[in-house]
Amino acid sequence: MKIRTLIRHVCEGARYVWRNGWMSFASISAMAVSMLVLGVFVIVALNVNALTQNIENEIKIKVYLDIAYPRAQVPMVQNQIGSIPGVKRITFVSKEEELEQTRLRWGEEGKKLLQSQKKDPNPFPDAFVIEVYEPRQVDDVAARILELNDTNTPKPIWKLNYGADTVRKLFAMIDVVRYIGIGLIAALTIMSVFLIANTIKLTITARRSEIAIMKLVGATHTFIRWPFFIEGSLIGMIGALIPVLILSILYDRLLLYAETEIGFLREVLLPAHESMSVIALFLLVLGQLIGLWGSVISIRKFLRV
Amino acid sequence: MIELQDVYKTYPDGGVALRGVHVRIERHEFVYLVGPSGAGKSTMLRLIYREDRPTQGTIFVNNFNLAKLGMRKIPFLRRSIGVIFQDFKLLPKRTAYENVAFAMEVVEAPSKTIRKRTMEVLDLVKLADRSHAFPSQLSGGEQQRVAIARAIVNKPLVVVADEPTGNLDPETSWDIMRLLEEINFRGTTVIMATHNKDIVNTLRKRVIAIERGIIVRDEPRGEYGYED
Known part of the structure; x- marks a missing residue:
């Protein structure tokens, strides 16, 4: 044209x-x-x-370690969890931090309640907070983490929480x-x-x-x-x-x-x-x-x- | 040159418009097509400018074999034919000038040539001073003159006119006829279907009469031959 x-x-x-x-x-x-x-x-x-x-991105898995699990072996578990496919980030939250956070969260009222807990025994276990790449894989990742109990002695994981039902x-x-x-x-x-x-x-x-x-x-x-x-x-x-x-x-x-x-x-x-x-x-x-x-x-x- | 050989046209509803038409029209001829309404005059014209296809038979127009003419070639046949209608068929939203120039734009002529030639033909039909008027602002005769200007602007070999004076008063009709004769005189073949007894009998030309799809008469310098 x-x-x-x-x-x-x-x-x-x-x-x-x-x-x-x-x-x-x-x-x-x-x-x-x-x-x-x-x-x-x-x-x-x-x-x-x-x-x-x-x-979806807010979904995280919280892994509570057995209260009796030796501190020295925690980095090893952290590595094992970190190498599970689908895990994006793993953060260690020590029991001391957990106590501190809870105290802050509870504010004035909790202060008194937790005052007595200042020293040992600390009721909180050590924990990991795990973020995953794909929120929809959270079930699989959780299952893989629990499998660590089968391969490690003593069993490192006490329990794990991500609100499975709610998430589904x-x-x-x-x-x-x-x-x-x-x-x-x-x-x-x-x-x-x-x-x-x-x-x-x-x-x-x-x-x-x-x-x-x-x-x-x-x-x-x-x-x-x-x-x-x-x-x-x-x-x-x-x-x-x-x-x-x-x-x-x-x-x-x-x-x-x-x-x-x-x-x-x-x-x-x-x-x-x-x-x-x-x-x-x-x-x-x-x-x-x-x-x-x-x-x-x-x-x-x-x-x- | 136009030639129809053994042409039949049957419409899908079963109506037969042409039955075995055989006719040859040479270059520079002026031909009247006469006959009662519905005899097949318009059908014959429509076949010539390939608005319709014959059911049977061969048609040659300006060296185009219409039976073998593909869809893509039709525009090129049409460019060698100028068509004029009873109802003018002008583009209502374009001025007289634009209506005429349009036919040249279609063939992608250079704008300079378009301007020059358009004014030339508007001058020929004596409408140069009305070139910016819209069809609705023109009289019937003026509109038909615009249509004629459009038909001849690309210097076609043939002008086909389907009752060009059908909507016009006698005096205006004569203006149009003088124009068509002028165009014919300059070398263009003119085929005109008409019901105008006066014109046919006064301006003597070849007359082809069609009745019920058959050519019943074909005389050089013939008469109208009907009483309507």
Whole structure:
């Protein structure tokens, strides 16, 4: 294609958007509205996802060593646990530290209670805090740690705690939330695609005679298609830009509100640049694809002689 | 040169439009296609500019064999034919100038050539001063002149006109006829389907009469021959 022709197509496509005023308006509005709804859902889903990831990353295994286990052998056990696949970090918490931490946690009231425990016997055992790479492997890692009791004498591990049941329930819940999120987004995406493609189809149907005349004066199919591509892509772009702008303003407001009014939300919500860049990219690409696809399928029908 | 050999056209609903049409039209000819409504005149024209395909038979137009013409080649056939309709078929959202220039943009002519040639043909149809008017701002005769300008702007070998004066008053019709004759005089073949008795009987040309899909008469300098 000649450059001159390409420029002509771009100008012509832009002119179509302008000249078909109401139809373009209808397409862009349909697009903007469905993309706005979609965008809200994506924002919610992104935040829920980030939240669940945070929760998952909070999961740690606490391994309590047998109170009688000799201190000298602790580094060896630490090494053994550290070499279990999936273990990300292992921290030793001595019984003294544990006592200190508990005292701090309990504050004034606990002070008295624990005063008597200042010296031995310290009721706390030594412990390890273990973080894993993949929260969902926590069960496996825990089992491997317990196996150390079979290979070592004396048995180093008294017990181990990671809230197995709670964790399993939490994972199940997180999964449900994620699947619902993905399902909703997929459904909304498909809905928007059909709604928008249909509107674009209407705008092209309205120009059926125009296409007929183009063919009559000897326009090739490629020549006829291009301005419609440009138009579809422009409509897609404008239709996506509007909700992106609205969403970023709203999200900014929400963050501001969260900061001043509901303290805890601030910790939970994703920063604006993180969520909005995802949304903007998602909506703009989707908008382009829908715009192009809409014009491709609808024009194909009219090009058959 | 246009040649139809043993052409049949049956529509999917079973209606038969043409049955065994055999006709040859040489370059520079001016031909009237006459006959009652529904006789097959428009079908014949549509076959020539390949809007439709014959059920049977061969058609040659400007050295294109229409039976073997692939979809991708159709635009190139159309560029060698100018088509004019009763209802003008102008693009409503484009000015007279743009409507004419459009036919040249389609063939990717250089913009300079487009400007020059478009004004040239608008001048020929005497609409140079109305070039920025939209079709809705033009009279029927003016609109048809724009359509004619569009049809000839790419210097086609053949102009096909389907009742070009059908929507116009007698005086305007004569303007259009003078234009078509001028175009023919400059070397373009003109095939015109018409119901206008006055024109056919006054401006004597070759007359081909079709009735129920069959050519019943083909006379050089013929008469209209019907009473409507």
